[in-house]
Amino acid sequence: MTSFAPFDPAAPAQEDGTLSGQDALTGLADAAAARAWLDAARGGAGIQAMLIGLNRFQAVNLAFGHGGGDRVLAEVARRIAHFAAEELGPAQAGDPAPLVARVSGGEFLIACGSPRSRERWQVLAQALGRSIARPLALGGDAVRLLPRIALLRGQAHEDGGALLDRLDQALAQLLRSGARRLAWADGSHRAGRRSAARLEADLIGALHRDEIAVLYQPQFRVADGALAGAEALARWEHPGLGRIGAETLFAVAERADQMAPLSQAIATTALAGASAWPAPLRLSLNVTAEDFALPDFAQGLLARADAAGFAPERLTIEITEQTLIADFEGCAAALRTLAAQGVAVALDDFGTGFSNFRTLKALPLDTLKLDQSLVRDVARDHRDRAILAAMVAMARALSLTVVAEGVENAEQLEVLAQEGVTLFQGFLRAGPLDSAAMARMAAGAR
Template sequence: MMILHDSWIIPARMTGDQDAAIDSTDLLTGLASAEAARTWLRRTAPAAPVLAMLVSLPRLQAVNLAYGKTHGDQVLIEVARRVADFVDVELGSAALVARLGGGKFLVATVQDTSRERWQYLGEALGRAIARTLTVRGEEFHLLPRTVLLRSSALGEEGGSGEALLHHLEETATTLDRLSGRRMLWADDVLGTPGASLAVLEGELLGAMHRDEISVLFQPQFDVATGRLAGAEALARWEHPRFGQISAETLFAVADRGDHVAQLSRHIIGRAMALATQWPGHLRLSLNITAEDFALGDVVRTVRHLLGETGFAAGRLTLEITEQSLISDFEACARALRALATDGVRVALDDFGTGFSNFRTLKALPLDALKLDKSLVKDIAHDPRDRAIVSAVIAMARALAMKVIAEGVEHQQQLAILREEGCDLFQGFLRSGPMAPLEFLRLTSS
């Protein structure tokens, strides 16, 4: 195990200052300390472009509460070992690996690495941390969240180590509020000068009035027949200066200004209006967030928009995540049951990435489970992943639920899903998200 990178040991040895060596080391994990990380960023950022990722462990608090701090500390030590080993192999000893406190780890480097590879490394590190972890006979399954950043995207601010850390931590806070999201680029919109979250927040309401918030449709297909079955609505901001802004950033902006309920209403209404042009057998799926339940009257909003647009309730599916139910499970359940009486169907999204709580399956009026793409990704090569998918499909059938697979990219994956009895799929094997007119053409082809 790498205890501490050489770049952090050498300065202390050169000065002979043992206190400096202690201050630069996180005493629990042996990684660089938060202060050492700040020093590295202050020295490095002005001289060279920095790539950074901030990895957090949202479930650490639950481990501490359920098993005690001793277990929690052992979990942190094991995660630190995995992070250090991963960085040694992928980036070498020149990279910074630090613990910022609690369950937060920072990885940074000045290597000439593309955005695509940095994201790949972030995803790979997330998988390494997510592997089953055993402490004192107890098994833990951590689902880390990762924020990625390129200092070059921050313009003049990119030369400030403090600004880098600030943007990472601010984006991590935003990511915590985004249901079902595990990764976010801090520089998705910060890459364009002036396009900060604060600036975009001031423009959001006007963007809705100017129809800059567009809806794309991700087609869903029948696994057995290959026929089009419907689509999931996805939001994008077509900004006149900054280009296309992702849904993650869009909702982060809305969250800053307490506009989530208003934004959701805008997207839901627009998607329903567009879907009225489709053939009557196609279904529309819409995502409902935790903020929709907490800040808005979901039942009244959905019923009003169904009436206003003329879209049939029986053709609508609302997709929720377990994360969106945490704030007030009973209130969310009541709202979903009320809509179910109108004929609206409910699907549990990202199944396999949350707590996968059986209470959720029992208490909610669920019609479908959506297999997260992380479960589908390796089913053609990993017998365990296939066994899990097979078990989930069998359970769903026993509960009279359909199963929708996300992220299907290869024919072999589809063949296995067909063999296991999966009902619907979506993914780049058949189509990515489509503009409304493009999807409308697909419905008639």
């Protein structure tokens, strides 16, 4: 997980218990910290930023109260932070760490100092919009917000105030226009529909040529550090845009109507790579709502596992509650079919504020994956540790395995061990590995 600027763990706490420069609701940087980051980062030159506004967010407050609105903001913040970590990655040498901030009620800012092409920055913004627009479960209803995003590239000697002013003006125009969802703050639209269509065509070609790669995020036992398996992550090395992460990749696939072929390609490649791992190492695959929409999804996945020679008893599929919203009963039926053949089911992103206990009761779950936001401060915030302990106790009562994501330091791991978490993944032990590196790690686990 990328560490986002600009937080100092030794910074004095404010009256509400948050750190100076930290937004109390979301844990992201606040407006003052964002302004300071922009002022300090190269004087504007080389900076790329996007300002995200939640269209009609006030309607959520009116419908669900400010408590419901706060839950939505917290979940949107989590999605933005996760996206930035996944797609921006660590800063290049000499550049500041990427910034993720909440700058006002329903507005968020992403900025980085590592230059990317205008086309790639726009593709990233489109993918982020897709991530934010996924349905949110709130009060038994599915809430969907369609964000507007203003983009810019900083100019030499442009201070933080000038950068934010340009972004504010562009976002205000977008919010007034209604139909458009993305615009450059300089008024340019060079990476427009033709670029998007070209990228979709490139993806179809890449799928045809089996060019979508799979990386593996290792998972380890908390008790003794032994390798337990890995989660499969998709990557695309685009010849012109460079590495494209999973969120952007799926956004392109959705526009190109290639979601199901992409998921099938990832599963086939991941299973083939994992087939050489020694038992009992497990493989985890992420599943989308589009997968569940296929009438033969469960049978198709089992057939792919059989073709790869990978035992279904060593396979885990990861779902989120957002995946289930469209057709809960249909998804549950497919999961029961897979569970009957030994496939384990993990509920991903658990604890992000939208976990419905109906899900825990109605689905054949084996595992809860705790979101990295629950792990980040467990070693220094007694409230976060208490929440972790409560979730682990609930999982233990339901005979569920608990996996913690985003573990970055030994202090976090020590707390996880004391509270009884079963597995962990994160940069403390290993980031995503290619197939060859994962095979070597798996061979050493014999």
